Amino acid sequence: MPGFPFPGRPGGEHDEPLLDMIIARRALPPDAPQAMHDLARMLAAMAGPAEPGELAGEAAVRAAFSRAVSPAGISSAARRPVRHRRARRSRRRSRSRVRLATAMVVAAAGLGSVFAAYIDVLPSPIQQLAHVAVAAPAPHGSSSRQAATLGTARPVPRKVQPSSRPAPAPRHSASAALTPSEGTNPTPHYRSPFSPSGHRPTYPACSPAPGHSPHQPPKGSPGPSLPPSWYQAVPCTAIPSGPAGQPTLNPYVP
Amino acid sequence: MIGAAFSITLASAQGGDETAFACLFRDLQPALLRYLQVITPEAEDVAGDTWLQVVKGLPGFRGGEEAFRAWLFTIARHRAVDAGRSRSRRPDVPLALTEAADQQPAGPDAAELALEAISTRSVLALIKTLPREHAEIIMLRVVAGLEAADVARIVGKTPGAVRVTAHRALRKLADVAERTGVTQ
Numbered sequence: 001m002p003g004f005p006f007p008g009r010p011g012g013e014h015d016e017p018l019l020d021m022i023i024a025r026r027a028l029p030p031d032a033p034q035a036m037h038d039l040a041r042m043l044a045a046m047a048g049p050a051e052p053g054e055l056a057g058e059a060a061v062r063a064a065f066s067r068a069v070s071p072a073g074i075s076s077a078a079r080r081p082v083r084h085r086r087a088r089r090s091r092r093r094s095r096s097r098v099r100l101a102t103a104m105v106v107a108a109a110g111l112g113s114v115f116a117a118y119i120d121v122l123p124s125p126i127q128q129l130a131h132v133a134v135a136a137p138a139p140h141g142s143s144s145r146q147a148a149t150l151g152t153a154r155p156v157p158r159k160v161q162p163s164s165r166p167a168p169a170p171r172h173s174a175s176a177a178l179t180p181s182e183g184t185n186p187t188p189h190y191r192s193p194f195s196p197s198g199h200r201p202t203y204p205a206c207s208p209a210p211g212h213s214p215h216q217p218p219k220g221s222p223g224p225s226l227p228p229s230w231y232q233a234v235p236c237t238a239i240p241s242g243p244a245g246q247p248t249l250n251p252y253v254p
Numbered sequence: 255m256i257g258a259a260f261s262i263t264l265a266s267a268q269g270g271d272e273t274a275f276a277c278l279f280r281d282l283q284p285a286l287l288r289y290l291q292v293i294t295p296e297a298e299d300v301a302g303d304t305w306l307q308v309v310k311g312l313p314g315f316r317g318g319e320e321a322f323r324a325w326l327f328t329i330a331r332h333r334a335v336d337a338g339r340s341r342s343r344r345p346d347v348p349l350a351l352t353e354a355a356d357q358q359p360a361g362p363d364a365a366e367l368a369l370e371a372i373s374t375r376s377v378l379a380l381i382k383t384l385p386r387e388h389a390e391i392i393m394l395r396v397v398a399g400l401e402a403a404d405v406a407r408i409v410g411k412t413p414g415a416v417r418v419t420a421h422r423a424l425r426k427l428a429d430v431a432e433r434t435g436v437t438q
Binding site: 019022023025036038045047049050051054055056057060061062065066068 | 280301302
């Protein structure tokens with residue numbers, strides 16, 4: 001409590017307000033002890049203006065300041081944060097570039113592998129793996145075919161010996177839908193143009209030319225024999241009628 | 255104390271105005287040098303190092319005059335501590351190899367002080383006779399004009415401890431001055 005004496009403590013604790021005034025460089029009251037006034041004068045002298053010699057280092061410090069604010073000095077001191085910022089930014093950019101390049105390489109490798117799997121040029125174990133993983137064609141295990149495929153980048157028709165060996169099972173539906181003119185297989189896998197559910201055929205077919213038996217395929221036709229129902233269902237040219245309003249014989253029109 | 259013009263002076267110095275920087279130097283250098291003379295024998299060298307550090311850190315400084323003073327004396331104390339460490343690592347030079355005749359006595363005799371008039375130098379010599387901690391707190395509180403909280407941060411004490419120590423130091427200084435007659 002300012003100004004309140006503490007008689008139980010040794011020393012002159014009652015002078016604390018005066019000491020605080022000296023520290024704060026405030027004027028002491030006239031009735032303060034002489035020792036306090038002397039102390040205040042001493043400390044005021046200590047905090048007085050510069051004496052000769054105390055500013056002797058000014059020239060050196062000013063020279064250092066000039067060096068620091070000169071363009072060369074600024075480049076070493078003041079530009080440092082900017083340089084650090086630029087370095088940090090370029091590090092971040094190069095890191096993102098590396099990530100992007102890695103991602104592109106991985107994506108290219110993945111797409112290339114899938115493509116290679118679908119054109120069936122991978123080694124058998126890997127092709128088998130791709131067959132399981134991405135539904136690629138199953139491996140054939142024929143290195144010659146792989147080599148040929150690699151050389152021409154086009155699937156080569158496979159020669160099938162007309163032997164007792166059964167034809168290979170179709171790998172997928174696309175390979176099974178062969179047209180009669182494709183390949184040399186004597187027993188091509190035909191699919192009925194009508195699906196069992198009675199939908200429209202996948203390709204149009206017409207009846208044979210006039211003079212041919214509707215129940216027999218034309219002679220010399222390379223195509224296989226078709227089921228009779230097929231010919232019965234397609235009795236004529238199967239082209240819809242023209243503008244004369246003739247009834248159409250198109251089997252697809254009810 | 256520069257006062258109201260401090261912010262303008264500081265901004266000019268931060269912008270590269272050498273005159274403004276010189277103004278800051280002239281305002282603070284006397285108190286800085288006197289403080290360093292109390293805590294280190296290499297006061298002028300340490301003061302030079304301190305100002306070099308200030309020149310480096312000046313563009314990034316933010317704050318008012320009180321904060322600038324506290325920053326300056328904090329740097330000075332750190333530099334003084336570093337100087338003391340490097341001095342302690344240096345090998346001692348035998349006294350016989352030094353020119354003992356040219357050496358001044360470490361501290362002035364109290365009787366000699368009594369003969370001198372009150373001057374900055376004599377009071378500084380009187381403060382040097384105090385314990386180091388007391389002398390430093392007097393210099394920071396009274397001569398440098400720092401607040402108790404700033405002094406507490408610099409010397410690593412609580413503000414209350416700084417206040418108590420400052421009071422004790424001032425009483426002791428008054429007692430020494432009365433005994434030596436410096437104040438007369």
